[in-house]
Amino acid sequence: MTTLCNPYKKVALVTGSASGIGATIAIALARAGYDVIVNYSRSEDSARATVEACQAHGADTLLLQCDVSDEDSVRQMVGAIREKYGRLDVVCSNAGMSIDTPPRKFDLIEVEDWDRVFAVNVRGLFLIAKHTKALLFEAEKPCMVNTASIVGMRPGAQPLPYSASKAAVISMTQTLANALGPKVRVNAIAPGWMEGDWMKWMLRDNYDKLMTRRANATPLGRCVTMEDVAEVVITLIEHMHFVTGETIVIDGGFAKTT
Template sequence: MNHEKPVALVTGGGTGIGRSAVLTLAGAGYDVAINYSSSKAAADETARAAADLGAETILIQCDVSDDAAVRQMLAQVEQRFGRLDALINNAGTTSAISPKDFEGVTAENWDRVFAVNVRGMFQVTRAAVPMLKAAGGCVVNTASIVGLRPGPQPLAYATSKAAVVSLTKVLAYNLGPDIRVNAVAPGWMEGDWMKRMLQDNYDRLMERRARLTPLKRCVTADDVAQTMLSLVQGNRFVTGEVVVIDGGFSSST
């Protein structure tokens, strides 16, 4: 198969950062494989929006913590497109347990967060290596500012994102020179994720964070997607790096 357009796979591609990444890549001329775990309706809508931008898409339901399912997902991408130029490892999960509730963190909760956020990221990357290597492709992982500094996020989630930072560097070291691997670390981001975390305090705390940020607003999913695209299409001599996207907040506090 000789598929002329570049192809990207976005995990967790139905909502949030994943949705913005799909649409940004579609607008830049990529065909896109959209992975989702449970948000089928949202993934369907994202696929329609990507198609409106000219992208050929494939929807693949897969829990990235399931290695057999991950390998089947990459087989579907290869069968459909025959190539993979960019992998956006965005699938992630968290918990509702307060970061100060140490006793509330169960082994099952901890293991589930790490299975998706860390092991799942590795499994998808491992399965994608042959196609990425053939294309001279790249990987962009979704980390978080709480993987670099403490923040009001559940313990397992914050620790898993620190592991993503380390995994990014380890993968970059071992996959070079054929495949570049970088990560993005968004700060406080507008939207449903932070609404679930902050609940009734969302508006007040987000407004306060914006005031304390040099660029005077909080990050959006589109901001993150644009940075991802720049790491995919440019920055050809950059690998193993984590790009913080927080409007300068972390550098000013």
């Protein structure tokens, strides 16, 4: 039996929203008046902090653990969303992972590591789209926003499986826009070098030096923040009603001028 919350309030699912971009998007959606499903795979404490931040903005929240690469887990998560809310207006497929093998050492990557990156970043997006389709089709003006990366569009310092998986996200976004249109708008975001833990993990001891160099080479004079990304996501959802199949680069102009 479906238990409805506020039947007039829009509902958004953000996968991988325990921290980082996903958490910032979830909180921005709560601030914009959405009820929010916070999804996590392992980091429960961080996910609960995201829930509390969303609730501080008046959002009703649902915290769900789900490995997006596992179909049974995704099916159960979507079932729980239908049970509580009876609707779903927005899907932000943000869950993702990488490894720390630099591109020039791609020959050292184990097949199991390659497969795991693709399982989360690519299969996960497919499974979320597959199992949320029915709910999205019941919404009035539904949309989907997928998290890609600038390295899915041009070479970068990210590991080969991560770059390839983000190129796949961009391709899938275009195909899904056609497959789900005209009912569901589907777009992607492609952040550039971003301040915070993700790039600290990737760049290690070179973080400050390389981020400063990138900021100095960027027309807008700094690197991307998670708030920049969330702002674009909200704009895609709330305002860009005739835009679909696009990948919006968020890098302060770096990719177009270097």
